[in-house]
Amino acid sequence: MNNLENLKRELPELEKKLKKYREVLLANLVMIGEIPSPTFGERERIEFILHRFDEAGLTDSSIDDAGNGIGILSGKEPNHSILINAHADTIFPAKTDHTMRVRRRSITGPGVADNSLGLAVLVTLPYIMEDLGIRLNNDLVLLACAKSLGRGNLEGIHFFLNNHRMNIQSAICIEGIQLGRLSYSSLGMLRGEITCRIPESYDWSRFGDASAILTLNEVINRMNDIRLPRRPRTSIVMGSITGGTSFNTIARDATLGFEVRSESQEIVDQTGTAIQDIVEEVSSRTGDQIELDIFSRRTPGGIPYSHPLTNCAREVMHALDIEPRLAPSTSELSALIDKNIPALTLGLTVGESTFKTNETILIEPIYKGLVQLLGTIISIDGEYCEKSTKLD
Amino acid sequence: MERSYLLTENIVKNLQNWIDNNTYHHSKFQDLKSLVAEKQEKNLTISLCLPTLNEEKTIGKELIIFRSELMERYPLIDEIAVIDSGSEDNTLEVARSFGADTYLSSEILPELGKKMGKGENLWKAIYQLNGDIIVYVDADISNIHPRFVYGLVAPLIKRSEVQYVKAFYDRPLALSGSLRASGGGRVTEILVRPLFSLFFPELTAIIQPLSGEYAVRREVLENIAFPIGYGVETSHLIDVYTKFGLGAFAQTDLDKRVHENKPTQDLGKMAFGILQTFLKRVKALDMFDSTHYETTLRQFQAQNDHYEQKLIEIIEEERPPMIEIEAYREKFKKQMI
Numbered sequence: 128m129n130n131l132e133n134l135k136r137e138l139p140e141l142e143k144k145l146k147k148y149r150e151v152l153l154a155n156l157v158m159i160g161e162i163p164s165p166t167f168g169e170r171e172r173i174e175f176i177l178h179r180f181d182e183a184g185l186t187d188s189s190i191d192d193a194g195n196g197i198g199i200l201s202g203k204e205p206n207h208s209i210l211i212n213a214h215a216d217t218i219f220p221a222k223t224d225h226t227m228r229v230r231r232r233s234i235t236g237p238g239v240a241d242n243s244l245g246l247a248v249l250v251t252l253p254y255i256m257e258d259l260g261i262r263l264n265n266d267l268v269l270l271a272c273a274k275s276l277g278r279g280n281l282e283g284i285h286f287f288l289n290n291h292r293m294n295i296q297s298a299i300c301i302e303g304i305q306l307g308r309l310s311y312s313s314l315g316m317l318r319g320e321i322t323c324r325i326p327e328s329y330d331w332s333r334f335g336d337a338s339a340i341l342t343l344n345e346v347i348n349r350m351n352d353i354r355l356p357r358r359p360r361t362s363i364v365m366g367s368i369t370g371g372t373s374f375n376t377i378a379r380d381a382t383l384g385f386e387v388r389s390e391s392q393e394i395v396d397q398t399g400t401a402i403q404d405i406v407e408e409v410s411s412r413t414g415d416q417i418e419l420d421i422f423s424r425r426t427p428g429g430i431p432y433s434h435p436l437t438n439c440a441r442e443v444m445h446a447l448d449i450e451p452r453l454a455p456s457t458s459e460l461s462a463l464i465d466k467n468i469p470a471l472t473l474g475l476t477v478g479e480s481t482f483k484t485n486e487t488i489l490i491e492p493i494y495k496g497l498v499q500l501l502g503t504i505i506s507i508d509g510e511y512c513e514k515s516t517k518l519d
Numbered sequence: 520m521e522r523s524y525l526l527t528e529n530i531v532k533n534l535q536n537w538i539d540n541n542t543y544h545h546s547k548f549q550d551l552k553s554l555v556a557e558k559q560e561k562n563l564t565i566s567l568c569l570p571t572l573n574e575e576k577t578i579g580k581e582l583i584i585f586r587s588e589l590m591e592r593y594p595l596i597d598e599i600a601v602i603d604s605g606s607e608d609n610t611l612e613v614a615r616s617f618g619a620d621t622y623l624s625s626e627i628l629p630e631l632g633k634k635m636g637k638g639e640n641l642w643k644a645i646y647q648l649n650g651d652i653i654v655y656v657d658a659d660i661s662n663i664h665p666r667f668v669y670g671l672v673a674p675l676i677k678r679s680e681v682q683y684v685k686a687f688y689d690r691p692l693a694l695s696g697s698l699r700a701s702g703g704g705r706v707t708e709i710l711v712r713p714l715f716s717l718f719f720p721e722l723t724a725i726i727q728p729l730s731g732e733y734a735v736r737r738e739v740l741e742n743i744a745f746p747i748g749y750g751v752e753t754s755h756l757i758d759v760y761t762k763f764g765l766g767a768f769a770q771t772d773l774d775k776r777v778h779e780n781k782p783t784q785d786l787g788k789m790a791f792g793i794l795q796t797f798l799k800r801v802k803a804l805d806m807f808d809s810t811h812y813e814t815t816l817r818q819f820q821a822q823n824d825h826y827e828q829k830l831i832e833i834i835e836e837e838r839p840p841m842i843e844i845e846a847y848r849e850k851f852k853k854q855m856i
Contacts, residue, residue, distance in 0.1 A: 155587075
């Protein structure tokens, strides 16, 4: 019987053992989640994480120049490093009430799934591994990366990947939800904002006709008419809209946040050009100022379905009765893929109301998510899946 | 007048010494590893009591944090018990699911009858729990943190003469170097501080006499009476002070405490209960007949980490009824009755 089969056999037992770490894990989750951490304002949360790394006796734990928190769990005979990454920022501003509510079966609070749970698992892993006597051959690099979301544009992980001196051979990004998520490819992406402004010298005699919202509406309608191919799969996400000040005042400005996603870089570029043309045309016709600000781009890529890393994760998930849900990603995974580091993203539990202040995760599935992560790490470390393994 | 002045001078000096030596900030005790070592070296056991009544919203989080940080990671406390007054929500189920020992107050010493009130739970905890030190923490704190426990037990571990450690919160920040008033809640500032200023000036050194979080040695707890309702904190301070003196107390700044504010009508009930307890003690100590009442109100002000008392002389002089004034009687042609 090979190592992988042995590991798979032990996983259910390991899952039971993990239950004794409930308080430690959930306390980390609550304490991390209650520290506000908007993109570009992650310092306090990262310092807490560093303190946890220090308490766990991790060597070389530090905060780098980009504000990332890094801890290294040394291996027995390291040939290379395995990177575990969780982004430390949230979409919630610091003034949001970050109180976490703990119920018998669930925890609710802003950012609890995205990504306080990922961070809690990151800082609890060394504690659990030491207590269970799990010692890897290779170094485990734990990265809480800053400036990941929105305008952060993966700045933290890019900085880390451009400056580290470790031999990172594989990486796992962890996200709070959903358990079963298995991302091993990244989409091509273009993210930006379109802002319409009515000039100061506007002709106010155009009663009822002059509004930044109406102009933006026209831009949106035109974007909606862009013909997108069914293959390669492509979409335009109209993610957010803001504008105006009150019921009875003509809106002087309005902003659309959008994202173009595609499996093809060429389609991403073509769609970007089409949006640029729309903006220029509507602007010249209405006389309104319209700005297109594209602040984030990703190129598509990834590892094959049969890559040893994907195999490891699938084998482990299979052993734990987790149904893999394959979905491409536009998050830190793409930064790793850009650097040719085989990487995947895993989810840790089941949750709902993502991106709302009542974001909620279930406690019980966390053990399965955690054993999935541990099993994948152990199998990568032991090179159990180097040869493609056929699933049962 | 001279005697009164000297008395005030002595009290202020004594109080400032006590404030300087017995007032802490929780951050001084955050090295939990060494605190646990010191506790073990002194062979002390510590019990945490969470008195509850319908606290399902917050109890789970408190238990997770305390069990993780102060039992699993650093074994500072030896037992955690929830003592409940008869919650109608899921407080006890949630508490049990997160590993707490749970007790119904009415089932502890049942032969002594059942009384409703937080003080009842605190009193019965002395019987039910085993620690040399008992630390009481309210279960309604939404920003719970291990400091709520280690900040209070640390002075007891480190200084054998300290018997009773009280929490205070919301350390005022000195803005632009200016002084800011500091103190307790509304009932403290309107009722308790004026009463202490009148009868027990030294007790005004306790910045938040009504805070619900404190750690106490068993030898003290077993020797004081417990009002079962709102008066329990006030009576503790008076009783420990009269038995052991001000030197038995310490107080720790625990920074911010977030909880739901009580409506003014509830504060009225609280004040009424406190007043009953207070008058009972003043009467027992035969203090109503004192020929000298203090006329100095003692409030607090803070600058950075330094606290000092602010003394305000308030003498309530009185004028006699106008009818006693001769000029008045002449003007209105009136006579004394």
